Amino acid sequence: MSFLAPFALILTAAAAVPLVLHLLRHRTGEKIDFPAVRYMLRAAREHSRELKIRNLLLMVLRVAIVLSLAFAAARPVGRLFGGGHAPTALAIVLDNSLSTSAVVDGAPVLARLKDAARGVVARANSGDRLWLVTADARVVGATTPTVRAALDRAEPLAGAGDLRAAVARAVQLVKGAGIPARQIAIVTDAQASAWTTTLQLDDVTATVYAVPGAVPRNRAVLRAAAEPAHWTPRGAVRAATSSTDSVTYRVAVGARSTARGSAAPGADLVVRLDPSERGWLSGSVELEPDELRGDDQRFFAVHVGAAPSVVAEAGAGAFGRTAVDALVQEGRVTRGADVALTSAEAARRPGVIFAPTDPVQISAANRALERANIPWRYGAAHSGPAPVRGAGLANVTATKWYALEPRGVLEAGAADTLARVGGDPWAVAGDGYVLVASPLSADATDLPLRASWVPWLGAAVAERLAGEAGAVTDVAPGAIVSRPPWARELEMPDGSVRPVRDARMAAPDRVGVYFWRRGTARAGALVVNVEAAESDLARLTPTLLRARFTGGDATVSADVARWTAAAFTVSGRRTLEGAFLWLALALLALEAWVARAPAARRAE
Numbered sequence: 001m002s003f004l005a006p007f008a009l010i011l012t013a014a015a016a017v018p019l020v021l022h023l024l025r026h027r028t029g030e031k032i033d034f035p036a037v038r039y040m041l042r043a044a045r046e047h048s049r050e051l052k053i054r055n056l057l058l059m060v061l062r063v064a065i066v067l068s069l070a071f072a073a074a075r076p077v078g079r080l081f082g083g084g085h086a087p088t089a090l091a092i093v094l095d096n097s098l099s100t101s102a103v104v105d106g107a108p109v110l111a112r113l114k115d116a117a118r119g120v121v122a123r124a125n126s127g128d129r130l131w132l133v134t135a136d137a138r139v140v141g142a143t144t145p146t147v148r149a150a151l152d153r154a155e156p157l158a159g160a161g162d163l164r165a166a167v168a169r170a171v172q173l174v175k176g177a178g179i180p181a182r183q184i185a186i187v188t189d190a191q192a193s194a195w196t197t198t199l200q201l202d203d204v205t206a207t208v209y210a211v212p213g214a215v216p217r218n219r220a221v222l223r224a225a226a227e228p229a230h231w232t233p234r235g236a237v238r239a240a241t242s243s244t245d246s247v248t249y250r251v252a253v254g255a256r257s258t259a260r261g262s263a264a265p266g267a268d269l270v271v272r273l274d275p276s277e278r279g280w281l282s283g284s285v286e287l288e289p290d291e292l293r294g295d296d297q298r299f300f301a302v303h304v305g306a307a308p309s310v311v312a313e314a315g316a317g318a319f320g321r322t323a324v325d326a327l328v329q330e331g332r333v334t335r336g337a338d339v340a341l342t343s344a345e346a347a348r349r350p351g352v353i354f355a356p357t358d359p360v361q362i363s364a365a366n367r368a369l370e371r372a373n374i375p376w377r378y379g380a381a382h383s384g385p386a387p388v389r390g391a392g393l394a395n396v397t398a399t400k401w402y403a404l405e406p407r408g409v410l411e412a413g414a415a416d417t418l419a420r421v422g423g424d425p426w427a428v429a430g431d432g433y434v435l436v437a438s439p440l441s442a443d444a445t446d447l448p449l450r451a452s453w454v455p456w457l458g459a460a461v462a463e464r465l466a467g468e469a470g471a472v473t474d475v476a477p478g479a480i481v482s483r484p485p486w487a488r489e490l491e492m493p494d495g496s497v498r499p500v501r502d503a504r505m506a507a508p509d510r511v512g513v514y515f516w517r518r519g520t521a522r523a524g525a526l527v528v529n530v531e532a533a534e535s536d537l538a539r540l541t542p543t544l545l546r547a548r549f550t551g552g553d554a555t556v557s558a559d560v561a562r563w564t565a566a567a568f569t570v571s572g573r574r575t576l577e578g579a580f581l582w583l584a585l586a587l588l589a590l591e592a593w594v595a596r597a598p599a600a601r602r603a604e
Contacts, residue, residue, distance in 0.1 A: 011070035018062035022055060054594060061591040065584050072580035075127075085568040087127030089177035091170035092117050092147070094154060095163060095188035097135045098534050101156035102189075102216050102292040109211055112560075113187040114151050116209050119564040120185050121148050128568065129177045133170045135161030136478055136509075141173070158294065158511050159477035160194060160534045167199050167206075174204055183207065185567055190540045193533040201552025208556040209563040210545055219243040220295035220535035224285040226302035229472050230462040232331050233278070233304045239269040239285040242535055253283040253302065278304050280470070280522035282493070282513035294511075295535045301472045301513045301525030308466035309336020315343025316354070319440050319448035326454045332462070339465045341457070343440070347372045349432035350465035352457065354440040355402050362402065374433050375410055379403035388426050390419025392456040393447070400444040401437040404428055414485045418460075431486060434460045463524075470516065470524025475507045476531045484524055487516040 094117055100110040117132070124130050124144045131141030132150045136157055140150035167184065174182040182204045188194070190210040224239040237251055243265050251259040251269075254277040263269050269285065281304060286297040310333040312320035320341045327333040340351035344365035347353045349372050356365045359381060366377040380403050388396040396419075404425045406415070418427040418434070426437045438445040447453050463471040475481050482504050489497045493512040507528050508514060516524040540548075542556040557563040 008073035015063045015066040022059040065587045068584035072577045088181040088568045089129045089174040089179040090183045091131040093186040097161045098294045099191045116560045120567040137165040160531045192538045206554040207566045212558040216291040221298035222532040224298040224300045230303045232307035234274045236272045254281040309334045309338040313342040316341040352434045354436045357439040375407045379405040398445045472525045479507045489517040491515040
């Protein structure tokens with residue numbers, strides 16, 4: 001048995017008071033022979049044995065009463081009979097991911113999960129520590145009123161959240177509470193795509209409530225993107241939907257709804273458009289509503305404007321001229337001198353710059369890079385072949401390349417690494433330049449021989465070098481993204497502007513199109529959409545969900561009453577202060593009866 005308030009045990013010293021009073025009763029004073037009380041003294045001597053036993057019993061009862069009250073004040077905890085539960089550190093993990101906003105039987109699943117969590121909160125007492133951890137790993141606690149209020153405020157997220165991080169955070173909280181009894185209570189819709197990996201409990205007990213019921217049928221837009229990302233001014237919107245039957249859709253670009261139609265199950269949508277608006281625009285593909293509204297619309301961003309003019313200078317060779325010709329034919333660029341495709345000996349901005357084909361020219365190339373204010377230089381030569389890894393460069397290899405070395409210390413976020421060979425940068429981009437480590441020749445890299453060559457070059461010009469150049473970044477709500485080095489503001493979907501300072505930041509929690517601003521103009525987009533996997537509402541069975549936990553006891557129940565009753569029971573111990581108070585009351589009653597017994601007999 002242990003005590004929550006052991007300092008109160010000092011009250012046990014008061015048990016000596018009845019003992020001392022009992023002993024003092026045996027002290028006798030001066031004897032006076034008074035004839036009137038002789039009869040009474042004789043009667044007392046006749047009942048002296050009975051009186052001694054009664055006084056001794058009263059002394060024992062009074063000592064026991066004082067000890068019972070002292071123990072109750074010390075708040076004992078043990079595995080004996082008693083009420084309530086031992087103080088427990090308990091973290092409730094509330095799965096409020098987007099899938100829990102699905103309406104089943106007329107109410108969102110999240111409402112049932114919150115009701116279950118409230119049942120656990122109602123069982124907490126003053127000795128417990130309590131937290132609420134939502135699916136985005138945010139924590140509220142550690143008092144009961146605070147957690148109850150947070151439960152009332154909880155809303156579904158716009159995405160999947162991170163239940164793995166939420167459980168890990170809950171385990172960390174209860175282990176750091178300093179209370180031996182530790183438990184996490186999880187309420188979830190058991191969505192299979194949310195519980196894909198094994199979670200470590202680290203000797204903490206977990207009780208999981210998996211809401212029962214049928215899974216609603218769901219239609220969703222799984223993907224939507226502008227092709228290409230920059231329209232000059234024509235382009236296309238390609239989207240993919242998830243549906244078991246035909247579904248009607250609507251495509252909007254800018255402030256206008258531009259196309260409607262019906263899509264067959266599983267078929268991709270391709271809508272070709274020629275919008276009248278210019279500049280950076282937001283767009284969306286939307287389906288008719290169903291039980292899960294959060295994935296019925298998916299956003300994209302596109303830049304609409306004149307094609308940039310590009311020239312393939314002499315150092316670009318035949319591969320450069322051919323690529324520019326192909327981009328001109330596609331209407332993605334025009335002929336002109338705004339952007340150069342060149343070798344590093346003639347480096348200028350804006351330009352796509354390749355390493356010199358002649359190693360003797362490396363020094364001249366580095367001097368040209370410095371004159372163009374490009375903060376990189378070519379270093380030691382390397383040879384391969386080695387695979388090049390980067391967006392749009394699948395199956396590309398490098399045979400010859402030079403180490404790309406920063407000239408001095410670069411400001412955080414001042415340059416992006418577009419591709420790597422081994423662990424070293426192979427293509428880097430910054431303000432007005434894309435710099436490649438290999439020469440633009442077949443014996444240095446097979447990039448110009450690959451089908452990806454022209455699309456990669458077109459994207460580099462449009463996203464990095466054109467007048468309103470900018471890239472579109474697709475992320476999930478709350479994901480960590482890198483801020484473009486030139487961007488200091490982010491334009492919200494409602495047109496308001498939020499300053500941004502950190503090189504890396506969390507994406508907004510709500511879906512939509514957000515624009516990076518260069519000065520006062522839009523120069524790129526951050527598109528926030530729900531994860532496609534969140535649209536799959538299939539659930540794990542209790543057995544499979546139980547198998548996702550390791551390193552501690554875990555139970556999964558679809559019975560909310562049983563799950564609620566399992567809260568705060570991990571230690572098997574109870575608080576015994578109530579039992580000691582009842583014992584003290586019983587002893588008081590017995591003491592009163594014993595003390596009154598002689599008077600009652602005399603009255604008879």
